[in-house]
Amino acid sequence: MNFGIFLEQIPDEGIAWWQNLASGLGWTLGTAFFAWILAFTLGSIIGVVRTTDKRWLVRLGDAYVELFRNIPLIVQFFIWYFVVPNVIPAVKAWVIAADPTDFQFLTAIVCLGLFTSARIAEQVRSGIQSLSQGQRNAGYAIGLTQTQTYRYVLLPMAYRIIIPPLTSEVMNLIKNTAVAYSIGLVELFFRTREMAEMTFRYFEVFAAATLIYMLIAFSANRVMAFIERRVAVPGYIGGGK
Amino acid sequence: MKKIMTIAAVIVAAGFVTSAAAQELTGTLKKVKETGSFTVGYRESSIPFSYLDDKQQPIGYAMELCMRVVDAVKADLKMPGLKVNLQPVTSSNRIPLLQNGTIDMECGSTTNSVQRQQQVSFGPTYFVINVTAAVKKNSGINTFADLNGKTVSTTSGTTSVPLIKAYEKTKDVAVKEIYGKDHAESFLLLADDRASAFIMDDILLAGQIANSKDPAAYKILPESLRQEPYSMMLRKDDPQFKALVDKTVGAIMKSGEIDKIYAKWFTSPIPPKGINMNFPMTPPIREAFKNPNDKGVQ
């Protein structure tokens, strides 16, 4: 066992192995960050839509969630990366012109974003539905429109209630970025494998990756716990702490 | 010097193996004797070395040589009923899977390099390739220098990856690399115009092109990044098994039988589609058959 390997230079690249892993970590966090913004926005919209009184909107929202929840992530990656450019000529033209790294990055963000948005939509919906009908009625009673009722009454409550499940979705998202290695995105898991293959130090390299992923999970958990404490609703589970 | 020593080893081994049955078994042979099974690692798209036919069975030039080794193992251990497992591997997992005991020998298109010899051992060189690039004929790319600023695909875990990086550095050329998980995927990136070139071993490129929908659309650049020997990969520090491999494969080469096997895979139509690689023996390959050796590329 020799952990000094991380300080050694990569042949022909002019940087050390640890810097290569760090750059992978950067891609992992960057992908997760943008995918989360996309997932949170889309997931909120679709989650809300599924609780409105418009039948066709609810159906559409349900269909969206079922579509992205019932296909394995890796298959979704293959679809975005290989199938979509092949069936939509405009995408293909853009892919050929674009920098391949940009395309991999964007594919990963869109794929993970939509995949995660379906899960967030489900949480948002159940969060809103867990509130009593009285809250919605109260909003309407004081003369708020449906949009205003969501904006000022239902959503502020619902989001705070679903912070624990959202925490696991953040962690899942970060972990799921590893699947993006299958389309060649140079994120942490790609760099881990690359380093293991080139240096043959599988044990040390995988141990380091394990440690990094644990640290990310731990930090994500702490950040979400902090947010949870700050916004806790008095009288609700976790709010009394 | 190393070559001489290897030949010496083969000669010594020849005498040694015949008496192996009487000797105490070690390493792979001992494991095979105890478990009653032997596992061959193969590739799924290294045409024509080791690839799947239309019944999803691995076949090819390397597989044929390896099966001769398997026969020798059976004879040597007096185990005609030896169970032979076939395990697919990729460029990126073949070495750890050999080391961790998942496979006992890898039969594919593995470059024998000095760096890899620190981890694994190799049988006699059975092919010699040049690392080059496949491009589309209509791309206007004729040299490596033309690739400046372009996207190139290659297969992760291969010796081509560091070669491209070294080339970029020495020739002041900048390319963007994208990686396929296996040769078929890397080639697909070229076929789909996602990459302007696929950088790989010439023979593998020829195999992918021959197997493609429109073989006439591609060409292979005449330049070479490096010449590399191929061989079957064995576990390191396993002299008994290595001696058996060297003796078996060396005998095929010395007797001239290798010419027939070579012709079968490289200058005749091969399954599944009946394509012909049209790849006659080059001088370095002829030399490798004349003097069987396991010398790795630097």
Next chain:
Amino acid sequence: MGGLDFAVIERALPYLMRGLQYTVQLTLVAALGGTVFGTLLAMARLSSFKPLALAAAGYVNLMRSLPLLLVIFWFYFLVPVLVQKLMGWELPPRIGPERSAYITFIMFEAAYFCEIMRAGIQSISRGQVGAAYAVGLTYWQAMQLIILPQAFRNMLPVLLTQSIILFQDVSLVSLLNVTDFVGAAVKIAQRDSRIVEMYLFVAIVYFIMCYTLSFMVKRLQHRIAIVR
């Protein structure tokens, strides 16, 4: 690329079905094994013997913080070598990707099933445990006869939902070159250059199967809700 050619699927169907069979088999074994080990882990986490509870919690948190892919690679590449070192053998044992996948998924899913079963056990009121001890049952008897059957029934929909997720996650073994359903499709897709058709086919089959299964789980949930 030319037109789409869905006949390629028909030709490859037996091979694809064998892959699907492996996927289903691996899912079932991992779900059952994961439930058994997960339940044991849950009992350990709830144990009053602190070191045991801590060890179980550590294991569960470790597994849950790692990407499944990383765990799959750990088990596939490194466990045979670790076994060799521990046992002092000359060569590592041959575990192989299929067996390695079974072990990996059971160990990995156990952590997730543990958390479900823990919630299930905690959903049973403490009074029942007390009552069980009062009539002279031992810990194992109380668990086996009183607590676990109820916990299991309460959590059945969640366990099944997790199993559907597992069914999808199994597809990651295709990256180890195992011929599961996705692995089989990838191989055919690359060999015949029919990526679009094969990947769409895989997506549709998965969708139909998972959608049907989750629909059935929802129905079951309603039935159980009434019984309770």
